[in-house]
Amino acid sequence: MGDNPYQNDRGNKDRTITNTKGVGTMTPRPGTGQPMYTSEAFLIGDTMTGGYGKGPDILHECTVAVNPGEIAVIVGPNGAGKSTAMKAVFGMLDVRQGSVRLDGEDITGLSPQDRVKKGMGFVPQTSNIFTSMTVQENLEMGAFIRTDDISGTMEQVYDLFPILKEKRYQAAGELSGGQRQQVAVGRALMTKPKVLMLDEPTAGVSPIVMDELFDRIIEVA
Template identity: 70%
Template sequence: MHLQGENLTGGYGGADILRGCTIGANKGEVAVIVGPNGAGKSSAMNALLGLLDLRTGNVTLGGQDITTLPPPQRVQAGIAFVPQTHNVFVNMSVEENLQMGAYLRDDDISGTMTEVFDLFPILKQKRRQPAGELSGGQRQQVAVGRALMTRPSALLLDEPTAGVSPLVMNELFARIVAVSRSGVAVLMVEQNARQALSIADSAYVLVTGENRHTGTGAELLADSEVRRSFLGG
């Protein structure tokens, strides 16, 4: 597993939110975390980012233990994160947003920007337009593109399709799959569970901070208990 959090237990200073959960993603694959509200999905992602106090468990990236690294060093090591909201600079152009994503780099970023424009052609068309003028789905593409400008080996997405139409959701999912197939490990928290599982190479159902179900997306879609409890039948 390229990025893995194993036996994660901890919280934000009070009661434990995570209770021994294990999550992760391989390069070239999409892993999805689903579950009810309050299940600890975003907290599990925060644990990988170093934003949650762990009492037990460890986080590894490319086989290296990064449990004690602060968040900025995890970004430098290869993890990129796209939060659910406030994830673009609305007054900056699309191109300026992408340039901001490369702020840690001191090399030529033009090749990476070309790759981002190839993945998200609409962004090339709108490269001079302020990000605040874009649709919700296009803003999400800017946010993902900006994260990719760091050349990450692992990309974490928190609710990337929140608030967009089903048509835009399907397009975003297709782009996310394309990102993974370029060799990035993608780990995504998603409320649209059925649709997310349909594109997932691996998936985790969390309940009260614990792994309730783990398998491929297809396996969990076919599981009668998962369908009944989490997918509406």
């Protein structure tokens, strides 16, 4: 292997999202004037090291932290480990070292389903909708863990993405790329998550749709 940090061991050694000492800081929120240590964050993947199954480590002491109301972005080239870091936080790969905490609770050992129950939502980059189901059925599937009335939340999603209400009885697989992404985000919102993670939410959509989708994401935050 060469000197490219994204090729060595197929791992992520980019220090923009990797903290080798495990004590990171975040930019202070407006009006505080004080740094926010990651140990105090609402959601934190703390010095995570791990990979898929029995394969090699892809993350190397990676720390990701975010507070309520904040929009955090992981930036890096292809293969840097951006999606892998999000999957580690969501419990979709083994974290062999480090921990994941949500609102002060260690959730490292929880399954993705249990993390959803704790208040996490995740929209993967691909295969993120049920193409044979209608738009409304997709949204209903998003609320599968809820036992209360979901009609109010569904109306909120329709208010956020009006086109989905127009096409609520149409198969999701017949929608455009941008509309599919709206379905995926809307379905994740049906759980009323405390934290919503989006993996490449604008991949494959036009610039106009991308701007609109980001506007809606900002509204949610």
